[in-house]
Amino acid sequence: MPAHVPSATDADCLVASGRRVFQIEAQALEAVGARVGADFALACQRILACRGRVVCTGMGKSGHVARKIAATLASTGTPAFFVHPGEAGHGDLGMITDADAVLALSYSGESDEVLMLLPALRRLGNMVIAMTGRPQSTLAREADVHLDVSVPAEACPLHLAPTSSTTASLAMGDALAVALLEARGFTADDFARSHPAGNLGRRLLLRITDVMHGGQDLPQVGEDASLAEALMEMSRKRLGMTAVAGADGRLAGIFTDGDLRRALDRGIDVRQAGIAQLMTRNPRTVDAGQMAAEAAHLMERHQINGLIVVDADGRAVGALNIHDLLRARVV
Known part of the structure; x- marks a missing residue:
């Protein structure tokens, strides 16, 4: 009888595909983590010196990541919120004050909607931190601080869907939040005060x-x-x-x-x-x-x-x- 040729839907193939994603993304995180250095410290110092909030922005998948980073920052002692770059050009730019810092995400560093905000942010005097995968991109060059989140490869076999790159950006956002949390001396009680409806909030705040x-x-x-x-x-x-x-x-x-x-x-x-x-x-x-x-x-x-x-x-x-x-x- 002819030997069985496994199809892409066989359990072993599916498991192997899933494990390959973890391996590729783990390698990506290791590569990005090794680059955390002076620029990362400068970004943290600038945010700590900021008198306003951290405005996170990005398009597409980068926008989803930026929204999550804003939520993590806000819950760990760094006031932050998300602004959609497309909406910013139609009035939401008014949400940003001259005291705010802007964290702009674009893996290519060439997202039109994000780049269109730069002149307005410059006029306001905002400090801009860019998170891209291309240090030579327009956004990276125009920013005050650049965080390099370039990865060796996407986990997507077509090299099209953002996978490793979005994971790396999320991890960089978490790294910023934790470093800022520790620098501010943020405590479990502080965390509970911003999570009054959660289990930790009830345990630490309810008398x-x-x-x-x-x-x-x-x-x-x-x-x-x-x-x-x-x-x-x-x-x-x-x-x-x-x-x-x-x-x-x-x-x-x-x-x-x-x-x-x-x-x-x-x-x-x-x-x-x-x-x-x-x-x-x-x-x-x-x-x-x-x-x-x-x-x-x-x-x-x-x-x-x-x-x-x-x-x-x-x-x-x-x-x-x-x-x-x-x-x-x-x-």
Whole structure:
């Protein structure tokens, strides 16, 4: 029988094609990374000295990359936004002020829409950083700083679709963002402030006061209360627990659904029992000023489902349980 001739849709051929792309693009990144030097440092220094924002621009695939770079810069402490070069020539140029720096991307360095902006940017006095794959191109020569992102080969076998070149440009943008982040002393808290809706933002910004039940919603009884009174308070506040305050107003203990089950197991007459003999003394507590993530960590470490929040005097000011943290998506 004739030998099987693999087609381009065979699994092995598809896998080999995919791996070849990774190899080519890895080689491209290595080549571009080796060229990061004085021009890169100068670009960072100019951006750090900029009184305005970094305006990223580019056409086609370079435009998509420029938009992503702008988003990365903005989220890591360098105010930035994207301007489409075609729209800039029809009014959006007004978005750029003389205090802004411009990061212009064009792998060929000859994109007409980008080059048409240069005279206007010169009149405004903007500093222009170019990112191209041709150091001798018009854009590279006209820019104040040039970042060379030329690659040995595109991963596209037709050498037509931007592949390695766009990956290299993205990596150069990330390199700028990280270098600027470190130079500014940008912290995880700073990052969280620009990502309040994300997981990190919730973990680093959400405080216990944002999720706890306080005021009239705080379940609390006095130490002289009966078990029946405590159960009624727990039912009204629906947290599965109640704080127990001592005669001085400070937290004396906590009574939970678990304490009730343990009391029933011990055969205690719940109709006659007082809360003082059934509550858990010296319970785990948290401070109102702590982060919600700290409460989640405390619950996990001690395998408990609820916490009483106390003030500096040891008085109960709030309560929260694991469901509150789940609703806030802290855990």
